[in-house]
Amino acid sequence: MKFLILLAQAHLDFRLTELKALSDFYKIDADFSSYSTTSPFLVVDLDSSEEARKLVSRSILCRSVYELYASGTSVEELHEKTIRNKSQWEKYNDVKTSFKFEFVSYKGSRDQQEQIKIIESFSFMGLEGPIRMKKPDVTFSIVEEYIVKDSKPEELPKRVWFGRFITDSDRSAMDRLDLKRRRYIGTTTFDAELSLVTCNIAQVSPGKIVYDPFCGTGSFLVAGGYMGALTCGSDIDVRMLRGNGKDRTIDANFRQYGIQNKYLDVMTMDFTHNAFRNNLFFDAIICDPPYGVREGLKVLGAKDEEKFLGKETVMIEGVAAHLRKDYVPTKKPYELYALLDDLLAFAAIHLKPGGRLCYWMPVANEDFKEHHIPLHEDLKLLSCCIQDFNKWSRRLLTYSRRKYGEKGESQHVKGTLNEEFRSKYFRGFT
Ligand SMILES: C[S@@+](CC[C@H](N)C(=O)[O-])C[C@H]1O[C@@H](n2cnc3c(N)ncnc32)[C@H](O)[C@@H]1O
Incomplete structure (x- = not known):
């Protein structure tokens, strides 16, 4: 199964090491070869959504993870691939399973009307459950990456993904x-x-x-x-x-x-x-x-040990100073x-x-x-x-x-x- 991991754009040199440490910890056999040091998107093959949840839920440098149904450069391509991968999502289609759609956009976005139009274009999935905006059973996510030119995002995204939201990371920690x-x-x-x-x-x-x-x-x-x-x-x-x-x-x-x-x-x-x-x-x-x-x-010791050892023992109230409880030992660099x-x-x-x-x-x-x-x-x-x-x-x-x-x-x-x-x-x- 393919999963899309959304990474934080922070501490880029640490992200893969954190993911590898977590996959090693949970004994998850994950191939991170498509990882790019500069991109916030990473697609990985994992055995189950449970593995994806484990891998990301305690990460700090990941943001979230999605079970991937489709990826491409246009919404039309997402439709085509989503239809082909029906077996992956049809199990979430029944009258009792509540759902919602969400947009996750990077470096750009669409206005609300356009978002609604795109969400409606997924009506071919024939989802029968109730729509619930708060705590639905399933969240379907449309993830988009825009390119910024002359400090402005381009009108259409360069890459798009569609899938099921699995979990957020622990970045809020x-x-x-x-x-x-x-x-x-x-x-x-x-x-x-x-x-x-x-x-x-x-x-x-x-x-x-x-x-x-x-x-x-x-x-x-x-x-x-x-x-x-x-x-x-x-x-x-x-x-x-x-x-x-x-x-x-x-x-x-x-x-x-x-x-x-x-x-x-x-x-x-x-x-x-x-x-x-x-x-x-x-x-x-x-x-x-x-x-x-x-x-x-600093470590314990005297800078000039010979001189220090040659000194007479200081006595305070009849007790050698270095044997008293309040003695502060000498230190050397x-x-x-x-x-x-x-x-x-x-x-x-x-x-x-x-x-x-x-x-x-x-x-x-x-x-x-x-x-x-x-x-x-x-x-x-x-x-x-x-x-x-x-x-x-x-x-x-x-x-x-x-x-x-x-x-x-x-x-x-x-x-x-x-x-x-x-x-x-x-x-x-x-
Ligand atoms: C970079 S600070 C670490 C700070 C720590 N991570 C914190 O959360 O505040 C290094 C610490 O090492 C301590 N230190 C210096 N020399 C030491 C020594 N020889 N043995 C133990 N601690 C030492 C210093 O007192 C200092 O608190």
Whole structure:
């Protein structure tokens, strides 16, 4: 059966990766070879409308999906093909099945009278059920694509499709989780749309356990919780985790969205001095590591270790200062690329086989080379999606934990870039 997927014209480089992650998650054998990076229309062959519903209903970068009865360049062509494909739609034709027709137009439209004329031209279907504009049993959709010339849409569409509406996607989730209305956010909070897309690519789902080692204000935790997973995080900066008052905390965000039962907890911890035991496993690790623009990349330790160790122990009220509860340990700067090596090594130990690691990596475009992508022998690199900001970009890298015993290539990236992203960013990449 053929289906028409209507895609959002946003984050074009992420759309196919999200769809592939969802088809892999639901074990749907879908051929996306007709996908075009620039078009919002994608025709796919699937076994059933149930598969189409599964594939699209939790997607963020799809808009909707239709069971396709006909496609062409004119309404007349749609009529001809719809008659030929009668067996597909006649099952929806009985006196009890309510229906409606709708137009879905891209970059142009027809006036209402013309729309009514076209809808009436489908009377050859002989539909006998009642017409219901709200919540009908079946919606028949006429989808049109117009071409814009000299900033005006042409009079007639370039392509048309006719079919049965199956489902909308979950794109409205990005409004529900919109940062403008979120109780607790900070300068590092990740936008709702891409947090949700990241979770879909990580195949986050109910019953899974998700960990964000640099969770800050908890953007990925909330998105993961929204998708039904149990979420936990850690951050070196306790202020991020505490929030700014009673109703401005990560916990308050979970309560705001009614998903407090999806929040395991967060803890203050330096990722490079991780406290987890080695037999603790996660289904997904999702994060936006610190790259030093709005937050420092610091790890526990002293810049000058020798000098530090040579100092006399400070005593407060008879107790060594570093053994007191209120002791704030010293920190030293660290390199992002070394942290990425650490992240992959951690994921290799703590992900279940098949579990996914998704992290964002900022790069100055002119500097970026393939060998800057870290590889670990236990992790398979699945995709690299690019969000381009002209001189720099953020890349979402996704890996899956290989089966035990299966080995791939490894590539350490510590020290591959001699200038940190941060200094280039502040110089304007000149
Ligand atoms: C880009 S921010 C991630 C923000 C987060 N996604 C959010 O929703 O706010 C990186 C975070 O890493 C934290 N961080 C920096 N160094 C760290 C370390 N060594 N271990 C753990 N967290 C660290 C920072 O405090 C910051 O909150």
